[in-house]
Amino acid sequence: MKFCSQCGNPVEQRVPEGDNRHRHVCPNCDTIHYINPKIVAGTLPIFEDKILLCRRAIEPRLGYWTLPAGFMEMHETTSQAAIRETWEEAEAKVNLDGLYTMIDVPHIGQVHIFYRATVLNGAFGVGPESLETRLFTEQEIPWEDIAFPTVKHTLRHYLEDRLTETFPVHVKDITFERIKS
Ligand SMILES: [Zn+2]
Numbered sequence: 001m002k003f004c005s006q007c008g009n010p011v012e013q014r015v016p017e018g019d020n021r022h023r024h025v026c027p028n029c030d031t032i033h034y035i036n037p038k039i040v041a042g043t044l045p046i047f048e049d050k051i052l053l054c055r056r057a058i059e060p061r062l063g064y065w066t067l068p069a070g071f072m073e074m075h076e077t078t079s080q081a082a083i084r085e086t087w088e089e090a091e092a093k094v095n096l097d098g099l100y101t102m103i104d105v106p107h108i109g110q111v112h113i114f115y116r117a118t119v120l121n122g123a124f125g126v127g128p129e130s131l132e133t134r135l136f137t138e139q140e141i142p143w144e145d146i147a148f149p150t151v152k153h154t155l156r157h158y159l160e161d162r163l164t165e166t167f168p169v170h171v172k173d174i175t176f177e178r179i180k181s
Pocket of ligand 1: 008
């Protein structure tokens, strides 16, 4: 951030009084511009024994396969965001079957939340952010071409939990691996 969104003045980085972190602060109107993590909400869309994946038409990870998910909009809930993203990316209407994974990714300032979902009537299409969409059996999942670690974890948990048909919520952190010197 270079300029204040309130008044257009250049911002400076400093620790505001009573705070303990550097923030973007406007010296003109005193607005403190907080930057906080973002929530990505999505679904694990199931039809019969298959999982619906989308091949990304946009960066990052263009051409790789993902579960439908995206940034929450203001004034919507995580479940609304998950349903909306599933429609936008895979043109699938879904019923949510419960919260499934919540994965913190602190080094990029994101929290990824996936709901288990049932694809209504097995109907889906290809949204503008996808190159193609497809239902995959377990054997067909393109593990080498999965876009994001959070998606891979969610898929792995599901395939394991499916064996016992118990689907507890999985909470996990994916932390940045520091290069050892
Ligand atoms: Zn300002």
